[in-house]
Amino acid sequence: MTQKRATARDVAQAAGVSKWTVMRAFTPGASIADDKKERILEAAATLNYTPNLLARSLAKNLTHQVAVFVDDFANPQKLPYLEALTTRLQAEGIVTMLININKHFDHVGAVINADQRQVDAIVLFGTAFRNETLMDKRLGRITLPLYVLARDSQIDGVPAVVCDAQLALTEIVNHLHQRGYRRPGFMSGAHVLSTALRRQHYFREFWTQHGVSEIAEMSADRYSHEAGAYAIRAYLDVTPAEERIDVLMCENDILALGAMDAIRGTYGLRVPEDIAVVGFDNFELGGTPAYGLTTYEQPIDRMVDEVVGMVMGRRTAESIMLPGRLIVRTSA
Structure with missing residues (x-):
């Protein structure tokens, strides 16, 4: 009873x-x-x-709930962001509704679901959400505020808070060029997610400015250790030793760690003597002596503070690019 x-x-x-x-x-x-x-x-x-907080919120036309869309759970670097984001929102009295975007539940279904639950806003965290999705007839006249975190916005009028990719890749490529590397390669993640990061675009652009136009390109189907290892193995299996890259830039640290394990474990090559490796994100495991991964750290706390400020109406809703920092270790 x-x-x-x-x-x-x-x-x-x-x-x-x-x-x-x-x-x-x-x-x-x-x-x-x-x-x-x-x-x-x-x-x-x-x-x-x-x-009854729900009844009180509805009476004020606010539910104090924010939906967060995530479509890349294979990447453990998502966890520090989610921890920071939920901590900041909870401190504001906001409950986070986490929505898993996958092949069974797309962005349109997620927006409809979030709107039916009367959330106050949606944060698109690392998702490949495109402008044409907003044109889907199923969305009708839904006008929920949208914000993008940790990825460029591809939607007109939707602000994004990101790490400055142009600045980051300038620092990375300059560092690699000064170290004497001249045969670069780039490993990207899933295409729809990679495009919005623009890291590959700037990597290619800045190497061209240094007089290097040939860049080996590898593609992983997702951001995971296994995918990173598979992508570098596919490259090394078909590339003669004398034609191989001397440095590999990976779109994030998880791909880089997988690539390093395959380079050293499967092929018995040395990092960085045979192939140097660089990541992006500063994932905790990459800093251990087993990897010593050179990487680029995104300003997670500042990025989260900015997007929460927009959600709460304390900051102007406009796209912001924030500088990170290059962390040089032994891998490159």
Whole structure:
């Protein structure tokens, strides 16, 4: 048997006040006489009453819920972002609704679902959400605020908070060129996600500025250790030793770690003596002595602060690019 939940009306009757006075008693900073508040809190304790936040939110046309779309769970670097994002939102009194975008549940279905639950906004975290999706007839007149985190926005009018890829790749390529590398290769992730990062674009552009036009390109089907290892093996299996790259830039650290393990374990080559490796993200495992991965660290805390500021209306909703920092270790 379940006990009926006490309501604000029940507390009001027990305390001899109105329902609205009860609501003020549980609203921080609201004006209410001390004796009334004390009487209300005693009645609430007796009835085991707690405020219904959902009902209160709906009355204000706000649910204090934000939907976060993620479509790349193979990448463990997502976790630090999600931890920071949910921590900041919870500190603002916002509940995070995590929605898994996959082959069974696409972006359109996710937007419809989030809208039906009356979330206040949607954060597109590392998802390949495109402008044409907004034209889908199933969306009707949905006008939920959208924000993109950690990836360039490909949607007109939707702001993105990203690490400055142009600055990052300038620093990375300059570092590699100064170290004497001249036969670069680039390993990208899934095409629809990779395009929005623009790291490969700038890698190619800046090597061309250094007089290097031939760049070996490898593609992993997803951001995972296994995919990184598979992509470099596919390249090394068909490339003669004298024609191989001398440095590999991977689109993120997870691909880089997989590539390093395959280079050293499967082929017995040395890193960086035979092939140097660079990643992107500064994933914790990459900094261990087993890898010593040279990488580029994104300013996660600042990026999350900016997007939460936009969600809360404290910052202008506009795209922002923030600088990260190059971390040089032993792999390149």
